[in-house]
Amino acid sequence: MSEPVLALDGVSRSFGPIEVLHGVSLALRPGRVHALIGENGAGKSTAMKILAGYQPPTSGTVRLDGAPTAFASIGEAEARGISMIHQEFNLAEQLTVEQNIFLGRELKRGLLLDKPAMRARTRELLDLLDCHVATDRKVSGLSNSDKQMTEIAKALLRETRVLIMDEPTAVLTSAETAVLMRQVRALRERGAAILFTSHKLDEVKGIADDLTIMRDGAVVWSGDASEKDEHAMASAMVGREMRDLYPAKGPAPGEVVLEVSGLNVPGHAEDISFTLRRGEILGVAGLIGSGRTETFEGLCGLRAATGEVRVKGRPVTIRHPWEALDLGLCYLTEDRKTRGLLLRKGMRENLTLQALDRFTHGLIDTTAEEAALDKAVREFDIRGSRAVRVGNLSGGNQQKLLFAKTMLSEPEIVVIDEPTRGVDIGTKQQMYGFIRGLATEGRAIVVISSEMQEVIGLADRVLVMRRGRVAGELAGAAASEDAIVRLAMGVLPAEETVA
Amino acid sequence: MKSPKIQMSVVGPVLALVVLLVLGASLNPSFLAWDNVTNVLARSAFIGIIAVGMTFVITAGGLDLSVGSMAAFIAGLMILVMNSALPSLGVGIPIVLLGMAVALAAGLVAGCLNGILISRLGIEAFIVTLGSMGIYRSLVTWLADGGTLSLDFGLRTFYQPVYYGGLFGVSWPIIVFALVVIVGEIAMRSTAFGRHCAAIGSNDQVAKYSSVKVARVRLTTYVVLGLLVGVATILYVPRLGSASPATGLLWELEAIAAVIIGGTMLRGGFGRVWGTVIGVLILSLIGNILNLTDLVSPYLNGAIQGAIIVLAVILQRDTRQGQ
Ligand SMILES: Nc1ncnc2c1ncn2[C@@H]1O[C@H](COP(=O)(O)OP(=O)(O)OP(=O)(O)O)[C@@H](O)[C@H]1O
Ligand SMILES: [Mg+2]
Numbered sequence: 001m002s003e004p005v006l007a008l009d010g011v012s013r014s015f016g017p018i019e020v021l022h023g024v025s026l027a028l029r030p031g032r033v034h035a036l037i038g039e040n041g042a043g044k045s046t047a048m049k050i051l052a053g054y055q056p057p058t059s060g061t062v063r064l065d066g067a068p069t070a071f072a073s074i075g076e077a078e079a080r081g082i083s084m085i086h087q088e089f090n091l092a093e094q095l096t097v098e099q100n101i102f103l104g105r106e107l108k109r110g111l112l113l114d115k116p117a118m119r120a121r122t123r124e125l126l127d128l129l130d131c132h133v134a135t136d137r138k139v140s141g142l143s144n145s146d147k148q149m150t151e152i153a154k155a156l157l158r159e160t161r162v163l164i165m166d167e168p169t170a171v172l173t174s175a176e177t178a179v180l181m182r183q184v185r186a187l188r189e190r191g192a193a194i195l196f197t198s199h200k201l202d203e204v205k206g207i208a209d210d211l212t213i214m215r216d217g218a219v220v221w222s223g224d225a226s227e228k229d230e231h232a233m234a235s236a237m238v239g240r241e242m243r244d245l246y247p248a249k250g251p252a253p254g255e256v257v258l259e260v261s262g263l264n265v266p267g268h269a270e271d272i273s274f275t276l277r278r279g280e281i282l283g284v285a286g287l288i289g290s291g292r293t294e295t296f297e298g299l300c301g302l303r304a305a306t307g308e309v310r311v312k313g314r315p316v317t318i319r320h321p322w323e324a325l326d327l328g329l330c331y332l333t334e335d336r337k338t339r340g341l342l343l344r345k346g347m348r349e350n351l352t353l354q355a356l357d358r359f360t361h362g363l364i365d366t367t368a369e370e371a372a373l374d375k376a377v378r379e380f381d382i383r384g385s386r387a388v389r390v391g392n393l394s395g396g397n398q399q400k401l402l403f404a405k406t407m408l409s410e411p412e413i414v415v416i417d418e419p420t421r422g423v424d425i426g427t428k429q430q431m432y433g434f435i436r437g438l439a440t441e442g443r444a445i446v447v448i449s450s451e452m453q454e455v456i457g458l459a460d461r462v463l464v465m466r467r468g469r470v471a472g473e474l475a476g477a478a479a480s481e482d483a484i485v486r487l488a489m490g491v492l493p494a495e496e497t498v499a
Numbered sequence: 500m501k502s503p504k505i506q507m508s509v510v511g512p513v514l515a516l517v518v519l520l521v522l523g524a525s526l527n528p529s530f531l532a533w534d535n536v537t538n539v540l541a542r543s544a545f546i547g548i549i550a551v552g553m554t555f556v557i558t559a560g561g562l563d564l565s566v567g568s569m570a571a572f573i574a575g576l577m578i579l580v581m582n583s584a585l586p587s588l589g590v591g592i593p594i595v596l597l598g599m600a601v602a603l604a605a606g607l608v609a610g611c612l613n614g615i616l617i618s619r620l621g622i623e624a625f626i627v628t629l630g631s632m633g634i635y636r637s638l639v640t641w642l643a644d645g646g647t648l649s650l651d652f653g654l655r656t657f658y659q660p661v662y663y664g665g666l667f668g669v670s671w672p673i674i675v676f677a678l679v680v681i682v683g684e685i686a687m688r689s690t691a692f693g694r695h696c697a698a699i700g701s702n703d704q705v706a707k708y709s710s711v712k713v714a715r716v717r718l719t720t721y722v723v724l725g726l727l728v729g730v731a732t733i734l735y736v737p738r739l740g741s742a743s744p745a746t747g748l749l750w751e752l753e754a755i756a757a758v759i760i761g762g763t764m765l766r767g768g769f770g771r772v773w774g775t776v777i778g779v780l781i782l783s784l785i786g787n788i789l790n791l792t793d794l795v796s797p798y799l800n801g802a803i804q805g806a807i808i809v810l811a812v813i814l815q816r817d818t819r820q821g822q
Contacts (some may be wrong), residue, residue: 136579338705342768
């Protein structure tokens with residue numbers, strides 16, 4: 001086998017008194033795709049950041065072409081052909097796509113910027129990625145997947161020998177993921193070493209040559225990817241036998257608690273009508289950009305919307321999120337970083353922010369807050385030190401905290417947008433069980449998800465949206481992957497209608 | 500919080516205050532005398548009371564540049580109303596109460612105006628308060644016709660104890676300042692309002708998605724600040740008994756500086772009232788020490804204060820990067 005280009009050799013890393021990586025070794029070889037998998041907080045992102053020179057190891061060695069190396073800066077690592085795409089976006093929101101891609105390495109003609117050349121090169125890179133966003137759009141206005149493609153284009157621009165990608169597909173649709181995987185294969189052909197992580201094990205199975213599995217900051221298995229199937233990967237990650245990812249469906253739902261008819265969210269959704277029953281999980285599927293998020297934000301008073309809404313039979317007008325909450329209706333955002341959590345604050349302040357009145361009798365009862373945090377940490381298995389700011393928790397643990405925060409206000413009707421983005425498979429199982437448990441308790445739940453399997457596995461009924469309208473509704477066995485895709489893409493089910 | 504490492508942003512301001520106290524005491528023996536101490540505290544009270552309100556505004560991600568001219572305008576208004584009510588009410592407690600009510604009402608309205616423009620119409624706080632700063636300053640100049648508005652002499656003598664009098668040898672401004680600080684500290688630390696201010700200042704989107712009444716909380720911070728400006732003015736007017744276009748000049752900058760020196764983040768998201776108190780004391784002690792000793796010219800007061808503000812921000816930045 002070829003010599004490794006970049007490797008970790010017995011690397012440990014501590015934050016303050018807490019050691020999060022314990023003697024990790026990992027080798028990236030040219031022309032191979034290496035997948036790093038593990039539970040939330042296992043230390044994948046930390047290991048990647050050390051490889052890419054973003055953080056130094058506390059002990060152990062980073063080897064580049066066999067020689068011990070300490071990158072003085074990210075710039076130095078980049079200059080030696082190492083690029084990293086982060087789990088959370090690392091783009092300058094106020095700059096355009098092309099300004100971001102060329103940030104720090106602008107093309108010049110004399111003293112002035114060579115804009116036409118940069119624009120042309122940007123277009124070329126984006127076309128390679130099947131991304132049709134205008135190169136002069138501001139990044140702040142882009143969809144998550146376009147942002148991700150911009151990140152990837154930025155990495156492709158550099159002459160990369162080693163490309164490190166931290167959960168690049170978490171925000172991509174399956175079609176976009178396929179495009180990305182094609183680029184990854186092309187890079188592999190050209191002899192680049194690629195390291196990536198994902199909680200979608202089918203992707204890992206599909207592309208990885210080498211595989212490393214981490215648990216609690218240590219490598220538990222490393223070897224050829226062909227030796228493990230998806231089930232074996234999941235079990236090794238979680239440390240127990242994994243079966244039955246989705247809970248059994250519940251009993252027949254109760255009375256209607258939410259009736260929406262003719263909901264309009266200007267610019268995003270039109271004439272949305274549906275009902276929701278007590279004890280029911282309604283899945284909402286559709287392509288990214290089909291207006292799912294906006295519809296439910298409109299419903300919950302987070303953006304302007306018109307239409308008829310009845311909660312438990314009573315007509316209501318919801319203009320503000322707190323009015324929705326007073327009616328027992330709550331929306332859990334898909335965007336934990338900019339809308340879900342206060343990244344500079346601790347776990348306690350974040351947990352109780354939405355339900356603060358429950359902890360306030362004139363003054364805030366911090367003891368009760370701490371008790372609630374204890375309970376949430378136990379119930380949702382949130383891992384990570386309590387002393388750190390929430391921004392330093394691993395991505396999946398942030399998601400669990402966000403979930404716990406919303407549930408603390410005990411809404412009767414909950415809209416959960418992308419509940420398991422960036423969550424490991426063991427925790428997914430727990431969260432699915434929890435969502436089903438909420439339904440069984442008599443709550444009504446809407447789950448918006450881009451993961452087809454999740455919608456099918458979890459929901460009792462599926463609403464499919466397309467271009468801001470309800471394209472159809474599928475219940476029980478009719479909610480197959482095929483049927484959902486057809487509705488979402490607007491393709492008629494030809495054979496079935498004939499038969 | 501439990502980390503054993505000493506946090507410079509916590510210790511820094513306290514340390515600076517202690518150094519100033521030691522320096523002052525060693526340079527001039529009368530520095531620690533009761534008279535000088537109460538004098539410094541009473542003079543700090545106006546800025547201090549305003550700075551406590553400013554702490555909430557800044558914590559919630561806002562800013563108010565208008566407080567100095569607002570104070571001048573309220574002082575002018577108060578004097579005019581009291582003077583014109585004199586013939587009917589005569590010198591006595593009712594007329595003083597009337598003046599106080601006018602000051603509080605004017606503060607409330609002024610704070611509301613700033614707050615509504617900022618929180619409901621979404622105009623940048625800097626712009627709104629820069630505008631109102633100019634408006635109030637010009638209004639007081641107009642009311643005073645370019646000169647000075649003076650409280651009727653008899654009335655002034657009657658009203659004076661509100662500044663000079665007090666309880667157990669502690670003057671009213673100090674007592675009121677202490678009360679405002681205690682209430683402010685509790686509100687910031689352990690009420691939903693304080694928590695919401697910090698949340699909004701950290702990320703107003705997150706606050707919105709967490710069902711926090713963002714616009715209302717923002718508005719409240721400006722209203723509270725306006726009211727506190729009214730309170731400060733009530734205590735200030737009896738000191739000189741007059742208002743002029745120069746009244747309250749640069750108070751806004753001193754208040755903002757005190758807040759920042761105290762460790763509240765200028766970009767919002769974190770604030771502490773006790774820090775602001777230390778900030779106010781540091782600023783006024785510098786002036787006091789320069790006046791009591793002749794090592795450095797008192798004209799350099801502003802330069803030293805400026806250097807301390809920059810230093811405070813540098814210290815805060817270092818600790819944040821270290822975390
Ligand atoms: N700057 C930091 N300060 C303190 N603790 C940190 C910091 N960065 C990471 N950690 C901790 O290190 C551990 C590993 O985090 P890491 O982000 O590497 O996990 P991960 O495997 O990438 O998880 P996920 O799948 O959720 O993204 C976590 O417990 C996290 O809280
Ligand atoms: Mg990670």
